[in-house]
Amino acid sequence: MSSYQANGYWYGEGRSVPEAVDLLNLMRRYREAERRMRAATRGSMGMNETDMSALRFLLAEHRKGVTPRQRDFAEELGISNASVSVLIDRLCRDGYAERVVHPADRRSVGIVPTDYSDTEVRGTLHRMHEQMMDAVGTLSEDERVAAAKFLEAMIRSVEIDDEPSRPSAGKGVVREGALPSR
Amino acid sequence: MSSYQANGYWYGEGRSVPEAVDLLNLMRRYREAERRMRAATRGSMGMNETDMSALRFLLAEHRKGVTPRQRDFAEELGISNASVSVLIDRLCRDGYAERVVHPADRRSVGIVPTDYSDTEVRGTLHRMHEQMMDAVGTLSEDERVAAAKFLEAMIRSVEIDDEPSRPSAGKGVVREGALPSR
DNA sequence: GAATATCTTTAGACAGGCTAACTATTAGCT
């Protein structure tokens, strides 16, 4: 399997220019490495997959000035409202989030992250994010164009036969102006 | 948010050359698209995540002429032997695999895929794989080199701070599983 | 051939998902 060498960049059978199969192998390796990384973060925080996704979503929305409702979590995560209810219970119990009354609709519960959760996540995932930004920063303009072309081709490959195309898909997120709630 | 246009390739704020952040967004979009694709396949076959991984592993080993034991599944998937036992029960029950006596060790049970499972999987995941190969085939040599450089940088970013470096990582890795979560 | 090691199975517990039913609130109709 793929005679890769850390510093020399050799591929397939002694090739120094990657073929399609080599790029696919690199994609697979990246996916594995990222999965391990996220798993480690999750493990160190004692959280499961969906709770972690929920927390990341919560922090992202909060940074945009939006206070999501439980319903938004259900849509984002693709799980039922009932499951979200229990999920938020867990996040609150462990000090990552708090329930607040939603100013615009008293049926709804607004969810806000605690300061604790922000610093906790920043210490791990944000660090990875910055490293990735730095890494890409070393590429030339031509290389970035090529990388983008490659990624776009890959995306088209895996989504083409599901539906015609839906690039910046959905995000039916209710922008819900106002209420920074803080 | 990210004014992407399906045919024109515009990024960030009207840029036509992608910045680091645009490439990271593309990575995220690819990950999402692939996840949806795998989820759809899995759904259409009525299987869960680990069972699907197990089946892919089984087919890959079989193609190499190897008859894996249950123990091998446990290592590959990062779950306990007990769980593998039940997992193989499911695969057999649904007609994807069969238990045979292991030629070399009669304590062990050899697992072989059925013809049915091979055609079933070929019809879905292999099709995606071929589309990806075709897509990458349209890139020039320079573009493939750049894409590889990009991917290598990304891999380094997400695995560098876990351990010094372990490029072809494979096998020995402790696969995430098992966190008590109180 | 008895002791020990290895591979699998079974039993029981737990976590996190689901649906269905219930309460509280809001929106629409007349």
Next chain:
DNA sequence: AGCTAATAGTTAGCCTGTCTAAAGATATTC
């Protein structure tokens, strides 16, 4: 206003897939 339908969240009961611990079956070693 008042009734009805729709929406948000909670709770209860079930199911699946994981785990650990213990037991069964076969190999290996002395």
